[in-house]
Amino acid sequence: MSVLTQHFDTKHNTAPFSQINIEDYFPAFQEAIALAKAEIDTIVKNPEAPTFENTIEAMDYSGAILDRLSSIFFNLNSAETNDEMQKIAQEVSPMLSEFGNDITLNADLFARVKAVYEQKDTLNLSTEQATLLDKKYKSFSRNGANLPEDKKDQLREIDKQLSKLSLQFGENVLAETNAFELHLTDENDLAGLPEGTIEAARSLAKAQEKEGWIFTLDHPSYLPFMTYADNRELRKKMAIAFGARSFQDNEFNNEEIVLKIVKLRQQRANLLGYATHANFVLEERMAESPEKVMAFENDLLAKAKPAALKEFEQLTAFAKELDGIEQLEKWDGAYYSEKLKQQLFNLDDEKLKPYFQLEKVLNGAFTIAGKLYGLTFTEVFDIDKYHEEVMTYEVTDENNNLVSIFYADFFPRKGKRNGAWMTSFKSQYVKDGVNERPHISNVCNFTKPTETKPSLLTFNEVTTLFHEFGHGLHGMLANTTYPSLSGTSVFWDFVELPSQVMENWCYEPEALALFATHYQTGEVIPQEYVEKIKESASFQEGIATLRQLSFGLLDMAWHGQDPTNITNLKAFETEQFKNTQLYPDVPENAMSTAFSHIFQGGYSSGYYSYKWAEVLDADAFEYFKENGIFNKEVATKFKDNVLSKGGTEHPMTLYKRFRGQEPKPDALLKRAGLI
Template sequence: MEQTNTLNPLLQAYNTPFDVPPFGSITHEHYLPAFEEGMKEQSKNIEAITSQQAPPSFANTMEALEKSGKLLRNVSTVFFNLTSANTTPELEEISRQIAPVLAKHADDIYLNAALFARIKALYERQDALELRGEQRKLLEKTYKDFVRNGANLDAAKQERLREINKNLSLLTVRFGQHLLAETNHYELLITNQKDLAGLPASLIEAAALSAKEAGREGWRFTLHNASVMPFLQYADQRHLRKEIYQAYINRCNHDDERDNKEIVTQLVALRAEKAALLGYASHAHLILEENMAKTPAKANELLQQLWTAALPVARQEAKEMQALMDREGKGEQLEAWDWFYYADKVRKEKYNYDAEALRPYFKLDNVREGLFFVAKKLYGLSFHPLKDVPVYHGEVSAYEVKDENKQLTGILYLDFHPRSSKRGGAWMTSYRKQSLNESGRVAPVISIVCNFSRPTGTQPALLTPDEAETFFHEAGHALHGLLSDVTYETLSGTAVPRDFVELPSQVMEHWAFEPEVLEQYAKHYETGEIIPASMVEKMKAATKFNQGFATVEYLAAALLDMSYHTLAPGKTIVPLLFEKEEMDKIGLIPQIAPRYRSTYFQHIFAGGYSAGYYSYIWSEVLDSDAFAAFKEAGDIFDAATATSFRKNILEKGGTEEPMQLYTAFRKREPDVKYLLQHRGLE
């Protein structure tokens, strides 16, 4: 072990530019020893806190606890980021091994009676401690975290809680691994060129390249969004649309080694039992207590209000598509695998708008520069490419982010394209969170990970407008991490309630298609021509089209999440039967499936959003209202408004209650009318 530790790069000072992880030196053999050493070190640190004779103080207990486990956090951060963005069979095996060990280690901390006694003593006399605001928040959060993790339970209940946490840790790992394997397993291989009818040339070229890389003849389409979604939108061959759509919505639902149904059943039951142990009516009550919504009833109130507005719009959209199908005279009825295809046809008919025709104006490199332009105008940030910084994959690029005074703000990694080692979707994460130490501000290391369309042999990476918007979304999260300016890592950056964390990301989406921004980056990749104003007008006119569908499929998933997680303990469910009953109950039309069905709902079963998927629409109330502040100022780059948003929200992390932060920015609580206007649901 000693020799391993000496040679293990995870256990040494990184000695890299900006102290980023030395990715090139780390091998899978390093992780388990590093995890073991990290847990051992944190246990020693906590022993030092609990064994001291001095009475508890904020410094000797709270700040000491905050500093404990730094090594473990570093190891965990690198490992779990790579299992999402660049996994291997070896890393997946380590995940399965380490999950229950880490769960036990966390329980050993939260259920440490001596440690909790010191924290509780401070919490009960906090008014006498004369704490600064951030100190008070750290104490309050830590105390509640211990209580919510079983510190007040008796010994028998704590033992059962440990068993539940161990099982939950294993189940969530298995769920995510099954989904990645299933997504990588499926392929639709086309060998007859006639079956490519309707598909854009860029997609055909990408499919040919995918087939070649997989050692196949023909054209290969997969369940990665950059492949399956445009196929559903453009493929003329209805039977092929049906085949790939059904494969997509039945992921991990084939009663095989990648099936997730039993995992869902167990996760839901264990979460309900854990909530009951801790004294809550349901898992959702446990989770939402610390969110802005506070209760499932409050979250459901918003979801139902929007459902009532959106469902009739979706039904009308279905009627319009059916009318178009009737005019084609094939005698076909609109099915779920037809929606994307006929929505595109109706959109073209109503607005003379073709999203595919916009791709040449959304070259990925240009969209990135447009995003940097917005960050510069709003917050004075500049982005400088780094050549000698370690990265975890050859496709990843790194940037030094500086403020208006040329001082280091943070490091940003960008990782854009799908690969079999990367899970689906798009996300922001960090390799180091911002904090303060004796030397001053510790600069964060932030990463944006996406699954955008790849370059082909003849074209650079060209994005759809939706992909461009996604990039702006994740950049909003990144700015939340980069601009954080707090003392304690626990409260840094995106360490905010789940239904507040999407505000900084979603508000950034509003800038993506503003004319002042488009003229900076939306340039034809061949001619350099700025996107014509007529195209922009068509795009804006079409943005409210199909919003019934977009809102309904999202709300259906959010309501399904809440239904699962408001189940009482002891109630056993059959996932897909339960899903159907819940969707029938709310009147979901058969041509629309929830955005995520149970067996591939990674957000809630493997991604930290359990009882929290409603957060996106909750935050949309905030972001629509927040962007209206810029509009009301008469300038989307209004300096005073941008400064207020930065100072009151982006810099503050989780140091204050979210509504206090928001009202400090807006001088009032948010108004839902701006969301309804934005979605065209008024």
């Protein structure tokens, strides 16, 4: 047996990273799949009549070794990958799809599930059990269990292709991101850039044994460059390179891949009896249907567009007055927005960063979680980690019981994909009377400490840390019986509520006082800065909302109608952006070819859920504000009805139990300054 397929003999059964060799993965997957198949066989061959316990419950607890192995492998493939791991991912992904299909297309297993499902009204199940039964039945019916054999084979083939295509999509985007660098040797080209950004670019050049400064398309390098670099031509070069990822005439082009993915998804939905991929996806969402999503997005669009146009006019006039710019282009947006913001609020990231030292911000998040939910975070040094930069914590409650293990991984490196995310190395569930506690991880890409400075965050990075930490709390506070309903296993348009609501504390003086202190002097962030942060939070919110809606509408355009006749990706996209477009189009750029959320992540037909969850989060935080942002009673209601409940009930039921009513968009529109 491989170290990866047995109970880990480690503290809290944490992943034994240092004992894993890359060559262990493939055989471990073969072994774990065989073990999981054997567990399923035992359920199928059980001579006793199907019951909730011997079929539904047994299935949910099966495959635990495979789940654990998959989470370790795929988490590292995102956070600490290399060519070998990517190759294994390409080999293993189709095996896992195949195994998933072996289960959902197993007629004898489905017969047992169906037998239990058909007598559900007489079984006297708890709410959580009823949800699990419904979910298990749907996992078959939504994956073709009611189809005739020939159609099941078609479905298998489609799923196999889709899993390979989305992996290929992601690898192409990563390759293109890594392939570009802007190497500068003339100091004049650095005009406008913050000292920290220049220092980071210098380190990057040094690491490659080059003179000068190197800028890349990774966010910590790209975003400050686009925001501060005075040299318009260089901003243009960077912006075009960023927007051209996987839309160039080379081996990493994703145009065909995108068209194949949307057409296969459509075929899959049709096979299962749904009009479109979006109809299929939204059946298992709070939003329920493409019509509801479109109505939601168009309603917000109608409210945001007038504000966006006004803001864009203001920005255009400002750029013209400042630099005689006749036509604002995409590479001007962040730059002039930042300048205008400084003029209006006299507040820039460089002023704020000294107050947001990474360690202090993280401890601030811990303190707030302590005040709200009674949690304590203690850094420990005897838990294995997959990279020396990762920090490990034990999380305990007021009675000193272990709540969770928490991993924090904050800096960019070669084997780590862009962005920020929360994930889990081990789920929470209750089995044989033992409440197995979860192992949760937050992964981000913040500016590294340098020889002279600690890691200082932009305010945007502060909210990112709080956002991912909110997802983290959803995972850590999980308290359900069944692994598949635990933690963040909730409807996709509900999953962003815990993360987005957490961001609100970053704007509150009472919360900022806990962690926003100057890294050199220890002085608390001045009140005027706090006020300006709050005021500036709704700065250009119309433009930001329009941009967010444009992504959601593009997603729905790909997935909410039959894409069979789409032949030209760029032309299709241009058409979709007509209603939300502010800047002139850039012919050599496309959005979809690097839109990883919907073509590699799980957001297809779901991008709207960021805005949907903003409505929830603004409404929820309004409740906190009415009662005090550290009000224990409201926090406990949120913990008991939202954070700990996972997917055990319909999210609207949970939300109403917490809030006493359905969410209204008014709090969001007010917060965004749109009404």
